[in-house]
Structure formats: structure tokens, C-alpha cells
Amino acid sequence: MQEHEIDVVPGRCRICGDSAPVLRLTEFNLKVCEPCFLRFLERRVRRTIEKHGMIGEGDRVVLALSGGKDSAALLFALRRLGVVMGFELSALHFHLNMGDYSDRNLVVVEDQAKAAGVPLEVKRISDLGLQVRRVKGWHPCAVCGAIKRSLMNREAKRLGATVVATAHTLEDVLLFTFKNLFSRKFYVPQPVLPASGELSRKVKPLIYNHERMNLSYCRLKGVPVFEERCPEWTPRGHSFKDVLEHMEEVMPSSKLRLLLSLQEAIPAGGDLHEGEHTACESCGEPTSQSLCALCQLSNWFARRTDHDDSYNGV
Ligand code: AMP
Ligand code: ZN
Numbered sequence: 001m002q003e004h005e006i007d008v009v010p011g012r013c014r015i016c017g018d019s020a021p022v023l024r025l026t027e028f029n030l031k032v033c034e035p036c037f038l039r040f041l042e043r044r045v046r047r048t049i050e051k052h053g054m055i056g057e058g059d060r061v062v063l064a065l066s067g068g069k070d071s072a073a074l075l076f077a078l079r080r081l082g083v084v085m086g087f088e089l090s091a092l093h094f095h096l097n098m099g100d101y102s103d104r105n106l107v108v109v110e111d112q113a114k115a116a117g118v119p120l121e122v123k124r125i126s127d128l129g130l131q132v133r134r135v136k137g138w139h140p141c142a143v144c145g146a147i148k149r150s151l152m153n154r155e156a157k158r159l160g161a162t163v164v165a166t167a168h169t170l171e172d173v174l175l176f177t178f179k180n181l182f183s184r185k186f187y188v189p190q191p192v193l194p195a196s197g198e199l200s201r202k203v204k205p206l207i208y209n210h211e212r213m214n215l216s217y218c219r220l221k222g223v224p225v226f227e228e229r230c231p232e233w234t235p236r237g238h239s240f241k242d243v244l245e246h247m248e249e250v251m252p253s254s255k256l257r258l259l260l261s262l263q264e265a266i267p268a269g270g271d272l273h274e275g276e277h278t279a280c281e282s283c284g285e286p287t288s289q290s291l292c293a294l295c296q297l298s299n300w301f302a303r304r305t306d307h308d309d310s311y312n313g314v
Contacts (some may be wrong), residue, residue, distance in 0.1 A: 006216045007059035015040070026252040027210055034220050041217050045077045045205050046085070051193045054203035055163055057086035062200075064152055065091040065120070067109040067226035071167035074206055076223055078165065079116045087163075091116075092155055094148055095124040096132050101231055106227040115223065123155055128294075129301050132232065136300065138233040146293035154285055154294075156200040168204045170255050171209045175240055177262055188262045198286055208256060212228035 011022040013033035022031040025040075032040055049055050063078060065071045073220070075091060082089045091218065093109045095100045113120035125131070125147055129257045132144045173189045180187045193202040206214065218225050247254050280292035287293070 005219070006212055023216060025213070026306065027248070027256060028250065036221060038217060041073070041209070041213055042077050042080055044209060045074070046081050048191065048205050048208055049203070052203070054192050054201075054205060055087050055165075058163045059087040060158055060160055061087050061089050061163045062121075062159055063089060063091045063118075064148070064167070065093050065109055065166045066167070067093070067105045067112065068167075069215040069227075070169050070206060071191065072112050072209060072223050072225050073217040074165065074167045074222060075112060075116050075118060076217070078094065078205070079118055081208065085095045090119045090121065090159065090161075092121045092123065092152070092159070095122055095153060096124070096144065096147075097124065097126040097130065098132055098231055101228060104228065105226050108224050121155070121159060123151060125151070129295075129298055131301065135297060143297060144232070147297065150292055150294035152286065153199055157198060161200050162195075163201045163203055165203050165205060167206050167214075169206050169209055169214065170259055171211050171241060171244055173204070174244060174255060174259055174262075175208055177259075178240055179196050182246055186266050188259075188266050188268075190263075190268050201220075208259070210255065236274045 007024045008021045009024060010019075011031050013036050014030055015021055015032050015036040019034050020033040023037050024031055025037075030040075055061055055133050061078065061082070062073065062076055065075055078089050081087075084087075091109075091113050093106065095106050106139055109122075109258050110120065130147055132140050134146070135143050138146075152164055152166075168189065177188045189204070189207070191204050191207045193199075195201040215225070217223075244255055247258075255277060277286060278290075280287045280295055281290050282295040285292050285294070289296075291299070
């Protein structure tokens with residue numbers, strides 16, 4: 001399914017009353033003009049941050065910036081909010097070593113950080129001997145997720161971050177919850193994971209935002225967005241997204257209501273950091289197993305005798 005954008009139609013803005021092209025936000029039964037839409041999104045992010053105590057004055061926030069529409073929108077929204085709320089912001093990008101695709105991704109990320117005036121740190125997984133590819137029983141997406149997750153923890157510590165922000169959206173969180181429920185795991189991602197031991201607080205300020213709002217925000221602000229599909233993308237892995245879109249078409253605002261209901265029905269467990277309570281035998285980072293995912297993967301790549309550095313996925 002195509003990434004669908006918000007319709008823009010002639011009308012009257014429900015916020016400022018101007019007659020102008022308005023965006024039809026069916027999820028909120030609202031029509032707003034373009035300037036009001038930008039403020040609407042930023043206010044929503046601020047409310048989420050304040051309601052859940054995600055970020056406070058003096059925090060050092062590191063945003064995981066992928067270059068896609070969601071983290072790009074969050075970069076610009078946080079940059080504005082940082083000024084009024086008094087927190088520092090920097091961005092962290094992982095170059096995922098997937099050939100030219102990752103190089104092109106990095107160019108867009110650098111443009112975004114420059115346009116936002118936010119310092120950017122780039123970490124190349126090739127420097128750690130890592131690649132995103134099928135490993136033993138791991139799907140490439142699982143490898144990628146494990147690498148990003150572990151690196152985010154350790155880079156946050158190295159950069160002295162008090163908060164790590166990711167751009168997980170309403171759709172991301174619902175899909176993750178569905179996958180859990182299908183295997184009888186009753187876990188709904190939370191807006192905030194409190195700091196614990198070595199781990200910084202992790203926050204998802206876009207958890208109640210629809211993806212298409214982020215896309216429109218970037219378009220209206222003229223923010224460059226990396227729109228190439230990941231070379232490992234498969235239609236099957238994303239087909240549940242179509243189910244969500246269909247549900248929203250049949251019943252506007254159902255995605256948000258569903259997430260709020262699931263959060264209420266399935267209380268946050270005590271194990272918010274998903275068992276990352278022991279130290280990895282090799283690197284000492286928090287993990288749930290004897291070796292952390294990053295060390296397991298590093299060992300696997302190091303053992304491969306036919307190791308080939310080029311990426312064949314593109
Ligand atoms: P994903 O795992 O692709 O669903 O991404 C989840 C979140 O991780 C995104 O919202 C971003 O904040 C962050 N992220 C994804 N890819 C990267 C990357 N290459 N570098 C930095 N952060 C990323
Ligand atoms: Zn380790």
C-alpha cells in the first residue's frame with residue numbers, strides 16, 4: 001500500500017478560522033490550515049512529552065535519526081521544543097553498511113541535521129565488523145533491530161545522554177503489539193522506559209502520532225526525507241500495516257483508540273527493559289543472556305572464514 005498523505009482541500013480552519021487550503025485530519029475529525037497543522041503536531045508532541053514526563057529541563061536528549069519521515073519530523077519538533085522547554089538535543093545515526101543505500105541515507109541525514117542546526121553523530125556498523133544480513137536463524141530485520149538497539153544503549157552512555165528518543169509511531173507500536181499478541185506475549189510498548197542501571201531513559205514522543213502526520217509535517221516544512229525502501233523490505237513483513245489502514249478507513253481514529261485500550265488492558269509489566277539486567281560476559285553491557293546480541297553477532301561475523309565485506313542486498 002502506498003504511503004498515503006493527508007488530503008488538502010479548500011475549507012475553513014477549525015483552529016484559526018481562516019478560509020484556506022486545509023488538511024483533513026480524519027483521525028481527529030479536524031480540518032486545519034497548514035500553519036495551524038504544524039503547531040498542532042508540535043503541541044501534540046509537547047503534550048505527550050509532558051504528560052509522560054519524558055523530557056525535562058536540563059536533559060541531554062539524543063534522537064535516533066534514521067532519515068525517514070518520522071525521525072525527521074521529530075528532529076524538527078524537538079528542536080523547537082528544546083528551546084522552550086530547556087533541553088539539549090543532538091542526533092545519532094547508524095550507517096547500516098548496506099552498500100550505496102546506506103551512503104545515500106547518510107547524505108539525507110546530514111542534510112536534515114544541518115537544516116535543523118542539530119549536532120549529528122554517525123556510527124558505522126562496518127567499524128564493528130557488523131553487517132545487516134541473514135545470520136543463523138535470524139532474519140536480517142532481527143539482526144538490524146538487535147544492532148540498533150544495543151548500539152543505542154552504548155552510544156547514549158558514551159554521549160552522556162540522559163534521554164534517548166526514538167521516532168516509533170502509533171502504527172509501529174500497534175504492529176509490534178500485534179506480533180506479540182499472536183504469540184501470546186502480552187506486552188504493549190510503553191511511551192517511556194525509565195532509566196535503569198546503565199541504561200538511559202528511552203522515550204517515544206510520537207507514540208500517539210499517525211505516520212502520515214509526520215510525512216505532511218516534513219513536506220510542509222520542506223524537510224528532506226529519505227524515502228527509499230530498505231533493500232531487505234518484504235511485502236509480507238509489512239502486510240499487517242494494510243490491515244491497520246483498512247481499519248482506520250472503516251472507523252476513523254480506531255488506531256489511536258485501539259492502542260489506548262490495549263495499554264489500559266495490558267498493564268506495563270515490571271520488566272520494562274525486557275530483561276536487560278545482567279552484564280554481557282564479553283563487553284559488560286546490559287543483556288538478558290550471557291552474551292549480548294551485539295557480541296553474539298560480532299562473534300558470528302568474525303568466525304566466518306568466507307567473510308565478504310560487500311553488501312549484496314541492493
Ligand atoms: P525501526 O527499527 O526501523 O522501526 O526504527 C525505529 C526507530 O529507530 C526509528 O523511529 C528511529 O528513531 C530509529 N532508527 C531507525 N533506523 C535508524 C538508523 N539507521 N540510525 C539511527 N536511528 C535509527
Ligand atoms: Zn556484549
